[in-house]
Structures are given as structure tokens and as C-alpha cells.
Amino acid sequence: MFESLSDKLSGIFDKLTRRGSLTEADVEEALREVRRALLDADVALDVVRSFSDKVQNRAVGANVIKSISPGQMVIKIVNDVLVETLGETAEPLNTEERPPVIIMMVGLQGAGKTTTTAKIAKRLKERNKKRVLMASLDVKRPAAQEQLAILGRQVEVDTLPIVPNQTPLQIARRAAEAARLEGYDVVLLDTAGRTHIDEPLMQEMADIKSYASPHEILLVADALTGQDAVNLAKNFDARVGITGIVLTRMDGDGRGGAALSMRHVTGKPIKLIATGEKMDALDEFAPKRIADRILGM
Amino acid sequence: FTKRKLDTLTLEELEDVLLRADLGVAAAQRVTKAVGAARYEKNIEPDEVRAILAREVENILEPVALPFDIDASRRPFVVLVVGVNGSGKTTTIAKLASKWRSEGKSVVLAAGDTFRAAAVEQLRIWGDRLDATVVAGKEGADAAGLAFDAIKTAREQNAEVLLMDTAGRLQNRTELMAELEKIVRVMKKADPEAPHAVLLVLDATVGQNALAQVEVFGKTAGVTGLVMTKLDGTARGGILVAIAEKYALPIHFVGVGESADDLEPFTARDFARAIAGLDPEESDPAKAAAEIAK
Numbered sequence: 001m002f003e004s005l006s007d008k009l010s011g012i013f014d015k016l017t018r019r020g021s022l023t024e025a026d027v028e029e030a031l032r033e034v035r036r037a038l039l040d041a042d043v044a045l046d047v048v049r050s051f052s053d054k055v056q057n058r059a060v061g062a063n064v065i066k067s068i069s070p071g072q073m074v075i076k077i078v079n080d081v082l083v084e085t086l087g088e089t090a091e092p093l094n095t096e097e098r099p100p101v102i103i104m105m106v107g108l109q110g111a112g113k114t115t116t117t118a119k120i121a122k123r124l125k126e127r128n129k130k131r132v133l134m135a136s137l138d139v140k141r142p143a144a145q146e147q148l149a150i151l152g153r154q155v156e157v158d159t160l161p162i163v164p165n166q167t168p169l170q171i172a173r174r175a176a177e178a179a180r181l182e183g184y185d186v187v188l189l190d191t192a193g194r195t196h197i198d199e200p201l202m203q204e205m206a207d208i209k210s211y212a213s214p215h216e217i218l219l220v221a222d223a224l225t226g227q228d229a230v231n232l233a234k235n236f237d238a239r240v241g242i243t244g245i246v247l248t249r250m251d252g253d254g255r256g257g258a259a260l261s262m263r264h265v266t267g268k269p270i271k272l273i274a275t276g277e278k279m280d281a282l283d284e285f286a287p288k289r290i291a292d293r294i295l296g297m
Numbered sequence: 298f299t300k301r302k303l304d305t306l307t308l309e310e311l312e313d314v315l316l317r318a319d320l321g322v323a324a325a326q327r328v329t330k331a332v333g334a335a336r337y338e339k340n341i342e343p344d345e346v347r348a349i350l351a352r353e354v355e356n357i358l359e360p361v362a363l364p365f366d367i368d369a370s371r372r373p374f375v376v377l378v379v380g381v382n383g384s385g386k387t388t389t390i391a392k393l394a395s396k397w398r399s400e401g402k403s404v405v406l407a408a409g410d411t412f413r414a415a416a417v418e419q420l421r422i423w424g425d426r427l428d429a430t431v432v433a434g435k436e437g438a439d440a441a442g443l444a445f446d447a448i449k450t451a452r453e454q455n456a457e458v459l460l461m462d463t464a465g466r467l468q469n470r471t472e473l474m475a476e477l478e479k480i481v482r483v484m485k486k487a488d489p490e491a492p493h494a495v496l497l498v499l500d501a502t503v504g505q506n507a508l509a510q511v512e513v514f515g516k517t518a519g520v521t522g523l524v525m526t527k528l529d530g531t532a533r534g535g536i537l538v539a540i541a542e543k544y545a546l547p548i549h550f551v552g553v554g555e556s557a558d559d560l561e562p563f564t565a566r567d568f569a570r571a572i573a574g575l576d577p578e579e580s581d582p583a584k585a586a587a588e589i590a591k
């Protein structure tokens with residue numbers, strides 16, 4: 001559907017090679033293509049601007065105009081800056097604190113929180129040999145608690161028994177007690193989806209945080225998200241101070257520019273990548289992979 | 298604003314407004330150009346500029362802002378609901394069922410998501426709340442078979458509408474799209490005209506990928522109309538402008554929350570004003586009072 005940035009840039013620079021010389025204006029045109037490619041990839045407008053300034057500075061410094069294959073050089077610079085912005089190394093989940101380690105999942109409706117909760121639980125159980133408890137604090141979406149219970153049975157991880165008519169805070173309290181009394185290493189708190197401008201629900205989320213003091217607060221966000229990525233990431237971070245981001249639906253054919261936007265505005269690491277509906281479809285973050293995706297390579 | 302035209306800076310600002318609303322580069326440039334091509338008064342106020350922008354967007358959306366009609370001669374009128382994971386299909390079905398129930402129509406819901414954990418239970422709870430029959434199979438059962446059964450059940454009950462839920466699927470997953478094709482095929486065995494409507498549910502927070510969703514779901518399932526959900530957040534869903542230009546598919550409803558009554562008809566004017574960053578128009582005070590009195 002999209003022509004890759006690489007194709008576009010070589011188009012521009014091929015014309016030039018034939019003409020024999022390269023000007024500032026040519027580089028400016030190339031940068032325009034870079035900006036456009038990023039916008040087509042759903043990177044947020046302001047992030048595109050500051051990103052493109054960085055690339056421009058780097059291009060001037062590297063003397064792209066004098067280089068033999070300017071197209072390749074611009075691509076390399078764009079790629080390098082992308083990887084730097086995304087965070088070069090994978091940061092693991094912080095699970096080695098004194099137990100019980102609390103991990104809280106937050107995000108917009110339908111982002112993939114419940115599914116990801118179960119995937120993380122499975123991974124911690126199998127790879128890190130942790131005793132894990134999951135609790136759904138979602139008293140809103142029909143059958144949300146039931147959904148987590150079913151996933152718990154699938155991955156053979158305990159879920160907090162469902163008690164009707166409790167508030168999210170009461171459930172969090174019960175989860176903390178169960179963890180202490182029954183010796184769980186990790187407790188995963190799945191929360192209801194919420195829109196970041198829904199004040200009562202944002203307040204509820206902040207209250208859950210104050211009560212549970214989670215070691216990790218993961219923002220679960222759809223890799224297909226458009227320009228709204230900056231708003232949602234900023235707002236969730238401002239209200240609870242997220243510790244990391246999980247990008248879901250990376251099995252789709254979206255370009256995933258939201259990753260760059262969210263990383264840029266929060267400075268928080270992307271910790272995991274979800275690539276499907278099955279319980280093992282969870283990968284470590286790999287900046288190169290996301291950079292390639294954004295550039296359509 | 299010399300030459301009685303909006304200057305470039307203003308046009309650039311307008312383009313930014315559109316880009317932030319997810320129109321995408323191509324559509325944003327087209328709309329901005331159209332605004333720039335017209336001639337305007339000097340000293341034009343920022344709000345007026347936005348109003349001009351809104352009108353330009355409204356012109357594109359107006360032809361696709363179409364009501365959803367149930368053809369009463371088809372009984373049951375079969376509505377298939379499709380879309381990517383988590384876009385709001387099941388909730389939209391609940392909202393539609395609620396609307397039609399309150400109009401006194403008999404509604405059957407088919408729990409065609411036999412894959413996701415508790416998807417059937419989710420629809421059952423809605424069915425109970427709305428007093429609509431829910432047809433469900435076993436978890437992991439064949440969704441196409443269920444579609445066939447559901448049409449039969451709805452016919453036996455002489456129901457007016459059958460709403461069929463489906464599992465979320467990303468449009469690039471060919472095996473899942475083939476399954477959707479099969480659902481449509483098998484529906485036709487029960488009723489050669491079914492499905493009578495195929496609604497694609499788009500999430501407003503999704504960016505440029507929505508175009509590909511429309512393209513592929515359209516080809517596979519014969520989408521007849523669109524619903525856009527989650528417009529109660531800060532996403533503006535401007536990709537609908539690009540979609541309207543390219544596919545001209547009817548847009549019927551918007552979702553503005555998680556409750557059964559958080560569904561509104563799609564109106565080009567309101568949607569365009571929101572994209573342009575204008576406040577919703579003051580509603581008629583008399584009408585508002587009547588609303589409160591109700």
C-alpha cells in the first residue's frame with residue numbers, strides 16, 4: 001500500500017545523480033519525504049517535527065551533500081535516530097524486587113490489557129519460575145472478570161476468585177492480602193479500559209495506584225494507534241507515572257509510528273511487543289524491528 | 298491576508314489541524330488546497346477559518362452520512378458485524394440491539410465470536426439486559442455453522458433483526474479472513490440474500506491502518522456500511538475523510554461511550570466541526586428543555 005521511504009529517497013537522489021550535483025534544497029526535499037513517511041506511519045505531528053530537526057542536524061554534520069550515495073546515507077541517519085529515540089536496549093520487567101511484586105496494567109478500551117496480562121503471567125511462570133496471581137479490577141465491561149479467569153485456566157495461572165459487587169479498590173485490597181497470605185511472587189492487576197479524559201475513571205486508576213504501589217505500571221497500547229498516541233500516553237503517564245509500554249497488535253500491517261510518539265513524549269521504555277491473540281504471542285522489544293516497520297522496510 | 302486569500306501560514310496551520318485529526322497527508326493536503334483555492338474576506342477571524350475548514354470536510358462527508366435502514370420485507374434482516382480486534386463490535390451490537398428493542402423490534406443476537414475468552418458470555422450479558430435472544434454454540438465451535446443455525450432460529454422466532462457478532466481479526470491474517478468469507482458463504486445457504494447488511498466497526502483511535510481495514514474487509518465480507526467507535530476520547534477519526542473519498546461507503550453511526558445508549562447517527566456537520574476543532578454547536582434551547590422534561 002505504501003511506497004517505502006527507501007524507494008522514495010532513491011527516486012529523489014537518482015534524479016540528482018544523473019544531474020551530477022546535490023544542493024541544500026535537494027536534502028530539504030529528502031527531509032520532506034522523511035517527514036511524510038513518518039506521518040504515513042502514524043507518527044504524531046510534533047514528534048515528526050522534532051525528529052526531522054534531529055535528522056537534519058545529523059545530515060549537515062555528516063556532510064550528506066558530498067557523500068557518494070546520499071540516499072542510503074539519509075536512510076541510515078533516519079534509522080539511527082529512530083533506534084536511538086526508541087531506546088536501543090530492551091529493558092526487562094522489574095520482577096526481582098521483594099515479593100509480592102505488583103504489576104498494574106492500564107490503557108484505553110480494547111487495547112489488549114486482559115490478553116496481555118495473561119501472556120505476561122504465563123511468561124513469568126514458565127521462564128522466571130514465579131508464582132503468579134492475576135486479578136481483574138474491571139467491574140465495568142461485561143464478562144471482563146470471567147475473561148481473565150478463563151485465560152488463567154488456559155495458562156494455568158491462579159486468578160483471584162470473583163466476588164460480585166466489589167469496587168476495583170476492594171478487589172485490589174483482596175489481591176494484596178491473597179499475595180501476602182498465600183506467598184505469591186507476582187500479582188498482576190488488570191484494570192478496566194478507560195479514556196484518558198474520563199476524569200472519574202482516571203481518578204479511580206490513580207487511587208488504585210496509591211493503594212497498591214505497583215512496581216510496574218504498564219501502558220498497553222495498540223500499535224495501530226494514530227495521532228492520538230501522544231495524548232493518551234501523556235495523560236496516562238501524567239496521572240500514574242507509567243514505567244513502560246506494551247505495544248499490541250504488532251501482528252497487524254500497521255506501520256507502528258505510535259511507538260515512536262509514545263516513547264518520545266513519555267521517555268518511558270517499550271518493554272514488550274504483543275503479536276497475536278494466542279498466549280505465547282509476546283516478544284521482547286527490539287528497536288530495529290520497529291524502526292524497519294516505521295520506515296516500511 | 299493580502300490578496301483576499303488565506304495566507305500560507307494559515308493554510309499550514311489548517312493542514313496541521315487535519316493531520317492531528319488523522320486525515321493522513323494526502324487527504325489533509327487536498328482539503329487544505331480546497332480551502333486555499335477559495336477567496337475570502339480580509340481580516341478573517343480564526344474561528345471563521347476553522348468554520349470554512351469544517352465546511353470543506355463536511356462537503357466530503359455529507360454524501361456518505363446515511364441512515365441505516367432495516368428492510369422490513371426481509372425477516373430476519375441479517376446484519377453481520379466485522380472488524381479488527383477490540384474495535385468495539387460486540388458493544389456496538391449491544392447498542393444497536395438496544396436501539397431496535399426500544400423501537401419495539403424483536404432482535405436475535407448470534408455469538409459468532411467462538412474464539413475469544415468470554416466473548417459469548419459478554420454477548421449473553423448484553424442479551425439479558427436488552428431482552429434479546431442469544432444464539433450461541435460451544436467455545437471453539439465453527440462460526441459459520443453458528444451463523445446458519447442463528448438464521449434458522451431467528452426465522453423460527455419470526456424475529457425482525459438478527460445481529461451476528463464475529464471474532465476480531467486483523468485484515469492481514471489471511472486464514473482468519475478466509476473464515477469470514479466462509480461465514481458469509483454459509484449464511485447464503487440459509488438465506489441467499491443474507492447478510493442484508495455488513496457493518497465494519499472502526500476504532501477512532503486507529504490511524505492510517507483503517508484504510509487497509511476498509512479495503513480488505515470490504516473485499517472479503519462485502520461491507521455495506523461503517524460505524525466508528527470511541528469518539529468520546531480525544532481521537533477525531535479523521536481517516537473517515539480519506540475513506541469517504543476513496544471508498545464512498547455509507548457511515549451510519551458513531552460510538553461515544555460504553556453504555557447501550559452511547560450510539561449516535563453519524564452527522565457530517567458535527568463530525569467535521571470536531572475535526573476542525575470547533576465546539577459542538579449550541580443545541581436548540583427549546584429542544585434541550587424538552588429533552589430534560591422527558
Ligand SMILES: Nc1nc2c(ncn2[C@@H]2O[C@H](COP(=O)(O)OP(=O)(O)OP(=O)(O)O)[C@@H](O)[C@H]2O)c(=O)[nH]1
Pocket residue numbers: 107108109110111112113114115116138141144191192193194220248249250251252274275276277281382383413465467
Ligand atoms: N491480533 C492481535 N489481537 C490482540 C492482541 N492482543 C490482544 N488482542 C485481541 O484484542 C482484543 C481485545 O483484547 P483485550 O485483552 O480484551 O483488551 P482490553 O484492553 O482488556 O479491553 P477492555 O478491558 O475492554 O478495555 C481481543 O480480541 C484480543 O484477543 C495482539 O497482540 N494481536
Ligand SMILES: Nc1nc2c(ncn2[C@@H]2O[C@H](COP(=O)(O)OP(=O)(O)OP(=O)(O)O)[C@@H](O)[C@H]2O)c(=O)[nH]1
Pocket residue numbers: 109110141193195380381382383384385386387388389410413416463464465466526527528529530551552553554555559
Ligand atoms: N470509550 C468507548 N469505549 C468503547 C466504545 N465502544 C466499545 N468500547 C469499549 O471497547 C472495548 C472493546 O469493545 P468490544 O465491543 O468488546 O470490542 P470487540 O470489537 O467486540 O472486541 P473483540 O471481540 O475482542 O475483537 C470494551 O471495553 C468496550 O466497552 C465507545 O464508543 N467508546
Ligand SMILES: [K+]
Pocket residue numbers: 109110111222382383384500502
Ligand atoms: K483499539
Ligand SMILES: [Mg+2]
Pocket residue numbers: 113114115138144190191192193
Ligand atoms: Mg480487559
Ligand SMILES: [Mg+2]
Pocket residue numbers: 386387388410416462463464465
Ligand atoms: Mg467482541
